[in-house]
Amino acid sequence: MVVEITIENTLRLIEKYFLKQLDFNLEGRSCDFILLTPSESSFETPQYAWQLSDRRFDHFSQLVIIRELLEVFRNNLSKDEYHSIARINIINSESPLVRNIKLMFPVNKEFTEINDIVIAGERINYSILINSKRLQALKTGRAVTITRNDGIVLNAGIVSMDQNYSIKYWTGKGLRKLFNTNATQEEKITAAALKAMDDGYLVEHGFLAYINYDEILSIS
Structure with a gap:
């Protein structure tokens, strides 16, 4: 061990x-x-x-x-x-x-x-x-499953990484609300409006989040 x-x-x-x-x-x-x-x-x-x-x-x-x-x-x-x-x-x-x-x-x-x-x-x-x-799994624009070191599993849409190894990602909620390929016209309008919001708003409302590379056990 x-x-x-x-x-x-x-x-x-x-x-x-x-x-x-x-x-x-x-x-x-x-x-x-x-x-x-x-x-x-x-x-x-x-x-x-x-x-x-x-x-x-x-x-x-x-x-x-x-x-x-x-x-x-x-x-x-x-x-x-x-x-x-x-x-x-x-x-x-x-x-x-x-x-x-x-x-x-x-x-x-x-x-x-x-x-x-x-x-x-x-x-x-x-x-x-x-x-x-x-x-191999870390690619901008890719939807992945992240398993944290504490065993918690996250659905994530990879956005970017900064110089402190902090990964910005769309949460499961963000993926469902902003990138639903079967969305109605009204839902598409709402998604477009949300995408125009700043990161602070998106994080506060659970659409966007960050995780450090050191917190990640595996990605698939």
């Missing part, structure tokens, strides 16, 4: 770093390649190597990305969680390892185990290929 929480907390920070690289534009896609590999360690806490790749990363210095990620981890993880990171590698998206793994293991599951195989000349004894379902 502790190991799962450690991996989840580290993964969430990687997701947030990726969102920042997207300038908080919600594109509905995960980082192209996240590979987690257990590492031999003399620490009591298990250690893992993280290998990341994305076409956006190709345009930046790998060393800069690693330094930025380490700073994020250092500032947000517990001491044990931080020490669970054996190393971070940033790999070019066109490298044989990335291309072959993506070809051999199409990303359709959140976690895919890779066992005892040689890929692009590199032996992988055991690794986990990770696909962030949260990032």
Whole structure:
């Protein structure tokens, strides 16, 4: 359980770093390649190597990305969680390892185990290929189901994300009242009038709401 929480907390920070690289534009896609590999360690806490790749990363210095990620981890993880990171590698998206793994293991599951195989000349004894379902589901204009960390489930129409990772979304009420495709003419007029209202009014009356990315357990 502790190991799962450690991996989840580290993964969430990687997701947030990726969102920042997207300038908080919600594109509905995960980082192209996240590979987690257990590492031999003399620490009591298990250690893992993280290998990341994305076409956006190709345009930046790998060393800069690693330094930025380490700073994020250092500032947000517990001491044990931080020490669970054996190393971070940033790999070019066109490298044989990335291309072959993506070809051999199409990303359709959140976690895919890779066992005892040689890929692009590199032996992988055991690794986990990770696909962030949260990032994949987050797309402006998409209707989703959000499960909060406390188990509460929300119907939401994604609008945008700000630099504090606060997601603006239409509530279930907002979706029903403002985006009903079977609305009568009178209901369409009411919906148009509501859409012209400012965010404060829409939030106060339950049509619009905000949730921070850290409050979200899953999105589907």
